[in-house]
Amino acid sequence: MDSLNQIELQNIRHICGHSTNFNDKITYYKTLTQDQNITEVLDTLYDELNTLKTELSGML
Secondary structure, three states: OOOOOOOHHHHHHHHHHHHHHHHHHHHHHHHHHOHHHHHHHHHHHHHHHHHHHHHHHHHH
């Protein structure tokens, strides 16, 4: 990871920030539906974004 330049590091920070915003929206969207299938998909998406953010943050 020592070979990342400033722009690449900034892009990683932006992805982490955006994933936080997306997770907030997913949480909100879950309150709008009672459909269990949609809730499961949103939960999976939330978990994947959270994992991505964690892994990217670990690279910094």
